[in-house]
Amino acid sequence: MISLCKNYVDSSSTNYIMSAVNDTKFNSAVFLLTGIPGKEDVHLWISIPFCLMYVISIVGNSVILFIIKTDPSLHEPMYIFLSMLAITDLALSISTMPTTLGIYLFNSREISLDACFSQLFFIHMFECIESSVLLLMAFDRFIAICDPLRYASILTLPRIDKMGLVCVLRGVAIMLPLPFLLQQFQYCQSNVLSHCYCINQDVMKLACSDIRINSIYGLSVTLLTEGLDSLLIFLSYVMILKTVLSISSHVECLRALNTCVSHLCAVLLFYTPMIGLSVIHRWGKGTSSLIKILLGYISLLVPPLMNPIVLKSKHLRVRIIRVFGEDRSKPLGS
Incomplete structure (x- = not known):
């Protein structure tokens, strides 16, 4: 009897210690990010185009902000x-x-749970804000072409400020629950992510808990943000096209369409890879991991890189050339 009690106590102590170890291991758990599989030996060379892309993105967008301001x-x-x-x-x-x-x-692949959750919140929030801004730009083109006489009275500066604030609040409010939902899960499966950054649909697949609520919420968010915005942008361009085709002058018709080309390029650059990546993560189980990785890079790196190029109007381009031309023509020390 004494021996049985001793064994029970030893067993309980062992279970307690193992539970404590598991809890400690869970609290200090990390995810492993993924670069390009099989190319680890040339990661340093691969970093060169990535560095150039980030430099061009940051410098290009900063120049646009400086000139406009x-x-x-x-x-x-x-x-x-x-x-x-x-x-x-x-x-x-x-x-x-x-x-x-x-x-x-x-070659730093590890990222803590908290850092991962924070990164995915900011990534999804800024994606939502960018989608909203692209919708506002479509609305701007719609008013300018379909109702030009009321353009100045509709798009006043105070109203534009409020629109921008709504875009930010919308992104924060919709994406804020994501990290809190992910924190409720236990991650006892493989901790290797599919990308070099954290996104919701990738992280939740590593949970060994029931992820149905998170999956439904993530799908609802996608449909109510990028899905709804892209639909409204499409409808606005249907109305724009209808108005433009009613213009009798071919020159005026082409001029009106030309003002929309750059925005349409930005819309396609943003929505096409994002929708493709979302579809692959949810339903493309047999899709090559390389395609998933490439779409991941395109969806988050290409729009910030290309938008300063495709969205520069002739007026803005002239201002940029004038500013940098004047700076270059000034003698040193002036």
């Missing part, structure tokens, strides 16, 4: 929306840069 003639709705997009692109680049360059420059 310092030139009073550019304080118009179209350029204010462009500056909003530039700020969002800067924030999105900064959100992914530490982990991306950390992998390729320093």
